[in-house]
Amino acid sequence: MAGIEGAGSSSLPAVAKSNAFRRRARRELGVGYMFTLPSVLLLFLFTLGPALYSLYLSFFSWSLLNHMHFVGWKNFEQLFQMPLFWISVRNSVVFALVVVPTQTVIALGLAAILNQNLPARGFFRLAFFFPAVSSSAVISIIFMWIYNKFGLLNGFLSVFGIVGPDWLGNPQFALSSIMVLNIWTTSGYFMIVFLAGLQAIPAELYEASAIDGASRWKSFTHITVPLLSPSTFFIVVMGIVGTLQMFDQSFIMSQGTGGPLNSTTTIVLLIYQFIFSYGQVGYGAAATVLLFILILLATLATNWWFKRKLDYL
Amino acid sequence: MKQGSGFPWRLRAVYSRDKKWSNVVAGGACVVLGAALVGCGAPAQAAAKATHSPVTITLGGWTSSPVEAALMAKELTYFEKAYPWIHVNYRPISGNYEAVLKTRFVAGDAPDVIYVNNGGQSSSFMKNGDLLPLNKYIKASHFPLQDFFPGALNLFRYHGSVYGIPKDQSPLSLFYNPAMFRQAGIKSAPATWAQFAADAHRLTNTKLHRYGLINSAQEPRWAEFLYEAGGSVMNPAMTQMTLNTKAALQGFSFFVNLYRNGSAALPGTVGASWGGQAFGMQRAGMVLSGNWLVPFLEQTYPKTPFAVVPMPKGPKNAETLTFPVAYGITRDSTQPQASWDLIRYLTSRQGMTKWMNLGLALPARKSLLALPYYKQHPVLKGLLTDLPRSIPWTFPAGFSQLSSTTMTNETTLAIMGRETPAKALANMQQGGMAILHSGS
Numbered sequence: 001m002a003g004i005e006g007a008g009s010s011s012l013p014a015v016a017k018s019n020a021f022r023r024r025a026r027r028e029l030g031v032g033y034m035f036t037l038p039s040v041l042l043l044f045l046f047t048l049g050p051a052l053y054s055l056y057l058s059f060f061s062w063s064l065l066n067h068m069h070f071v072g073w074k075n076f077e078q079l080f081q082m083p084l085f086w087i088s089v090r091n092s093v094v095f096a097l098v099v100v101p102t103q104t105v106i107a108l109g110l111a112a113i114l115n116q117n118l119p120a121r122g123f124f125r126l127a128f129f130f131p132a133v134s135s136s137a138v139i140s141i142i143f144m145w146i147y148n149k150f151g152l153l154n155g156f157l158s159v160f161g162i163v164g165p166d167w168l169g170n171p172q173f174a175l176s177s178i179m180v181l182n183i184w185t186t187s188g189y190f191m192i193v194f195l196a197g198l199q200a201i202p203a204e205l206y207e208a209s210a211i212d213g214a215s216r217w218k219s220f221t222h223i224t225v226p227l228l229s230p231s232t233f234f235i236v237v238m239g240i241v242g243t244l245q246m247f248d249q250s251f252i253m254s255q256g257t258g259g260p261l262n263s264t265t266t267i268v269l270l271i272y273q274f275i276f277s278y279g280q281v282g283y284g285a286a287a288t289v290l291l292f293i294l295i296l297l298a299t300l301a302t303n304w305w306f307k308r309k310l311d312y313l
Numbered sequence: 314m315k316q317g318s319g320f321p322w323r324l325r326a327v328y329s330r331d332k333k334w335s336n337v338v339a340g341g342a343c344v345v346l347g348a349a350l351v352g353c354g355a356p357a358q359a360a361a362k363a364t365h366s367p368v369t370i371t372l373g374g375w376t377s378s379p380v381e382a383a384l385m386a387k388e389l390t391y392f393e394k395a396y397p398w399i400h401v402n403y404r405p406i407s408g409n410y411e412a413v414l415k416t417r418f419v420a421g422d423a424p425d426v427i428y429v430n431n432g433g434q435s436s437s438f439m440k441n442g443d444l445l446p447l448n449k450y451i452k453a454s455h456f457p458l459q460d461f462f463p464g465a466l467n468l469f470r471y472h473g474s475v476y477g478i479p480k481d482q483s484p485l486s487l488f489y490n491p492a493m494f495r496q497a498g499i500k501s502a503p504a505t506w507a508q509f510a511a512d513a514h515r516l517t518n519t520k521l522h523r524y525g526l527i528n529s530a531q532e533p534r535w536a537e538f539l540y541e542a543g544g545s546v547m548n549p550a551m552t553q554m555t556l557n558t559k560a561a562l563q564g565f566s567f568f569v570n571l572y573r574n575g576s577a578a579l580p581g582t583v584g585a586s587w588g589g590q591a592f593g594m595q596r597a598g599m600v601l602s603g604n605w606l607v608p609f610l611e612q613t614y615p616k617t618p619f620a621v622v623p624m625p626k627g628p629k630n631a632e633t634l635t636f637p638v639a640y641g642i643t644r645d646s647t648q649p650q651a652s653w654d655l656i657r658y659l660t661s662r663q664g665m666t667k668w669m670n671l672g673l674a675l676p677a678r679k680s681l682l683a684l685p686y687y688k689q690h691p692v693l694k695g696l697l698t699d700l701p702r703s704i705p706w707t708f709p710a711g712f713s714q715l716s717s718t719t720m721t722n723e724t725t726l727a728i729m730g731r732e733t734p735a736k737a738l739a740n741m742q743q744g745g746m747a748i749l750h751s752g753s
Contacts, residue, residue, distance in 0.1 A: 064415050065441040149584035150522075169581025255586070256409065261722050276412040278714040279437060 051292075058286040063279035075286035085287065087262050088270040089294075091175060095266065096243035096298075098179050099186075104235055106187040111194030112224065125195075132189035140252040143181045144168065147253075168253050171263040178249050178264060186242065190235045197231030198224065233306040240298045244291065247272065267291050365398035368651045372403050373417075373424030375410040377605055377673070378612070384671045391667065392658050399651045418443055418645070425646035426655055429477040429639040431468055432533075436710040438641075439471035445642040446474035450653040460662070460678045464705040465637035477639025478660040479677030481668065483603035484635035484703040485537060486695045487625065488589075492618050493523070493598045502622040506541070506567060509599075509625040513576035516598030526577040527597035528588040530724040532716060533706055534601055537634050539564035540704060541627025547745070551709045554745035556738045564627070565727075565734050572728040579728065593617050603636060604674050604696055621695035635703035637677055675700055711748050719744050 033040075058075055062068035079085045114125050131139060146152045147167035154164035167177045201224065209219040225232075247268035250258060258265030258273065265273075267287060274284030372389070376382040382405055389401045404424060406413045411434040417423040429435045429444065438444050451458065458466060461479055469477030487509075489502050497516050503509040513525025528534040536546050544560030547553060555561060571577035578597075585591035592600040593614030600606070601624070610619055624633040640656040642649050658664050662678060669676050670686050675696060682700065687693055708716050723740050726732040732740075 063437065063441070064419050065437060065443055149582060151584065166581040166584070169579065257718065257721070259718075259721070259725075260581075261725055262718075273714075273718075276409070276415065277717065279415075279434075279711075280714075 054285045054288045056285075057281055058289045060282050060285075062281040064275070064281055065279070068281075071282065075282040076290075079283055079286050079290070082283075084262060084265070085270065088258075088265045088267045088287075091263070091265055092244050092246070092267045095175065095179060095182075095246060096240055098176075099182050099243045100236060100239040102179075103183045103187045103190060103239060104232065106183065107190035107235065108194050108225075108228070108232075110187065110191040111198055112220065114191070115195060115198045125192075128188040128191055130188065131185040132192075134185075136185065136248045137252055139181065139185055140249050143177075144253055147177050169260055171259075171261040174254070174260060174263045178246075178253060181249060182243070182246065186239070190239070193231050193235055194228060197228045201227045229306060233302070236302050236306075237299055240302060241295055244295050244298065267294075367398045367400065368648045369400045369402060370426060370646070370648045370651050370655060371424040372401050372426045372655065373406055373414070374428035375407070376405045378608070380608070380612075381671075381673055384673070388659070388664075388667060392655060392664075395658060396651075396654055399654060401655060418643070421645055423643040423645040425642060425648055425652040426640055427643055428480070429469060429641040431636045431638065431705060432707045432716060434713065435469070435477075436471075436707065436712075439469070439476045440710045443644055444476040445644060445646065445649055446476060447478065447642065447653070447656075448474055450649070450657075451475060454653070454657060456657055460680050462637075462677060462679060462701070462705075464703075465635070465639075465677050468637055468705045468707050469639045469641070477641040478656050479637045479639045480660055480665070481674035482635050482637035482677050482700070482705070483605060483674050484696055484699040485533065485601050485603055485633045486621050486623055486699050487599060488592060488602050488606055488619050488621050489599045490592070490595065490597075490618060491620050493595070497598070502620065503625045504622075505626050506628065510567075510571060510576070513571055513599065514574070517576045519575065522583050522596055524576065524578040524583070524591075524597055526571055526599045526601070527580055527583065527585070527591035528577070528601050529580055530721050530728060532720040532724070533634055533636070534588070535565060535568040535724065536706070537601075537624060537632060537704075538568045538627065540632040540634075541624070541630050542567070543627075543629030547708075552749065554742045554749070556742040556745070560629070562735055562738060565738055569724070569727045569734045569737075573730060579725075592619070604693070607692065608673060619692075621692055623695050623698045631702065633699045633703045634706040635700065637705050638674075639677075709749075711751075712745070715741070715744050715748060 057068075059070060059072060060068040061071045061075070110128055114121055114128070118124070148154075149164075149166040149169070151167075153167065157164045165173055167173045205223050205227075206219055209223060214222070245268055246266050250264045250266050250269045251272070254260075254264045254269075256273075256277075258269050268291070271284045271287045271291070274280045274287065374385075376385070382403075385405075386403055389403055393400060410428075411430065414423065414427065415434065423443070429438065450456070456478075458475075462482070465479040465482055466475070469475060469479065487502065493516055494500075494502070494512070497512075499512050499515060503512045516525040517523060532546070539546060539556075539561045542560045542564035544558050544562075544564050545555045546561075548555055556565075572579070578591075580587050580591045583591050583594065583596035585594055585596065588597065588600040589602050589606045589609055590613075591597045592602070592606070593610055595614075595617055607621075610617055624631065640659060642652045642656070646652050659668065660677070662680065665676055665678055665681060666684065668674075669681055669684055672686070672690065672693075675693070676682065676684070679701075682697055687697055720741055723732065723737040727734050727737040
């Protein structure tokens with residue numbers, strides 16, 4: 001600092017001015033860092049730090065209680081040979097493949113309907129958004145009652161003479177039941193995102209298309225859907241990240257087991273079991289790294305796909 | 314916690330907040346207080362107490378209900394009266410007890426005294442040195458161990474050292490609904506496997522969603538059948554899996570066939586989360602359960618009539634499983650002596666008698682089978698009969714995945730008919746041997 005000042009005083013005024021400007025810019029930069037420091041610290045302490053630590057742990061064998069020792073790539077090799085790991089990957093991927101498109105389409109439909117001038121619009125917006133702000137744990141427990149063998153759903157089905165199964169106790173239906181619950185809770189939130197996007201679309205585009213004689217459906221598919229692309233991109237990416245990381249609903253509804261017969265064991269639930277129940281921290285950490293790669297690839301693919309479409313616009 | 318202790322209670326409140334820091338403060342205060350007491354011509358007894366500097370220890374465990382937590386807190390006030398210089402912070406852990414406990418171990422902040430469970434992680438805790446060996450303390454205080462059920466005590470022994478003193482246990486017995494038995498025209502509770510299967514069949518009415526037996530597929534609900542058929546899950550030294558014997562297959566098949574022929578069902582079939590709940594809902598004529606079902610039924614399903622009889626006799630033996638729980642001292646304890654004083658108090662004949670009179674579990678001491686409490690509570694007779702002949706249930710370290718997930722899954726597959734009982738047992742055998750060979 002002193003060196004710069006010395007140089008400034010002995011140079012031309014123009015240089016001195018630029019130096020003063022640079023000094024100010026630097027000071028501002030420092031102040032900026034000061035302001036962000038709390039957030040950056042929190043980010044390092046609770047997000048980046050643990051992420052790096054789990055990368056480190058993925059090369060070690062550790063049961064939480066014994067001494068950890070380095071095993072190289074062995075955790076990954078073991079995971080790749082483990083049928084249970086592939087079951088969890090299949091469950092998570094199937095879950096994402098079903099839930100993300102479904103919830104996106106439902107959210108778009110709801111948003112389009114609730115963007116019209118309907119009576120009691122506010123009430124419906126609130127009703128659909130409500131699950132998003134409710135506790136996931138509480139909703140899971142309520143749905144456990146609904147899905148019970150003698151629960152609300154089977155009571156409803158029995159009106160039509162259908163004897164419903166024990167939804168969460170049957171390996172064929174357990175994961176699908178959680179999908180329905182998940183779609184119900186998240187569609188409302190994404191509906192709000194779409195609503196915001198819809199309101200940003202200029203009304204004259206619709207007027208112009210109406211003059212050109214486009215039907216309402218045509219203007220929906222040719223104006224609304226393409227112009228909502230930025231919102232859709234956000235929703236799909238958040239949906240992919242959220243569904244691939246699904247844990248709480250499986251954990252609560254299977255009472256921590258991922259059962260029946262591993263049908264609700266998602267990757268994150270398996271990671272939890274490895275680390276906290278089975279004492280195999282290395283496997284859990286390795287699975288975490290693989291999940292990170294999976295989500296990264298899925299996000300990059302989505303990004304590439306939408307970029308192409310946005311360029312076309 | 315009251316005046317009788319000889320130390321102002323306010324001092325203790327300071328104490329519990331920060332162990333290390335307040336140790337110095339309270340220790341100093343004690344000397345001053347002790348001197349003051351002596352100086353004031355306090356009675357000899359108070360002076361004797363003042364020679365112990367006050368300590369605070371933490372007791373961690375799980376609770377089945379708020380009732381149990383309240384009873385435990387009461388029990389601890391008795392202890393504090395007998396040992397006025399020791400204050401116990403009772404901190405029950407809710408949720409997944411052993412998972413939480415592990416994180417506390419990692420943080421170096423485990424409670425001084427903990428409940429050590431059967432099975433689960435207790436073998437790992439002993440193997441990894443997370444618990445202190447108690448032999449030294451047992452010897453120094455001349456604490457006799459002969460009165461404890463040897464099997465229960467052995468569960469907490471590892472390489473010759475004792476790591477836990479059994480606090481109580483609960484054997485698995487047969488709970489049945491006498492009203493449903495009368496309705497089905499059954500005169501008495503089953504005493505043999507044949508009667509058991511026949512009664513289960515007669516009690517079943519799928520139209521009414523009623524089943525003879527409702528139990529989950531977890532291994533502590535079928536392993537007893539293996540032992541009754543003369544088989545076992547592991548050898549006594551727990552170095553081999555023994556699920557590949559004819560006797561093991563006979564026992565396992567008997568259990569699976571009850572489900573296959575429709576006279577038994579999994580709890581979810583009737584909308585229950587566990588067998589005891591299904592029994593309370595009067596959907597099951599019988600359920601295999603431990604003592605914990607008694608307070609649950611009394612509190613949650615007071616209208617469900619029930620009686621308890623010993624496990625029906627098998628083709629070879631009359632045996633069942635028991636689930637002892639012990640107190641242990643963790644390696645993080647800074648007050649092992651005070652912790653031992655607490656354990657010794659709670660597991661002494663007197664301490665255990667008090668605990669047994671609360672009716673939550675059965676004694677870990679042989680002499681307490683004759684407690685007057687059991688004469689007043691004849692419903693427990695079946696459980697008491699099963700106690701001396703029951704097998705304390707546990708697995709070696711490294712088995713938690715096999716016992717909690719694999720075994721349940723294999724049994725479920727057999728119950729669903731997607732695997733033969735022999736195939737299910739073979740898979741479990743293989744899984745267990747793989748763990749034993751890997752030496753984890």
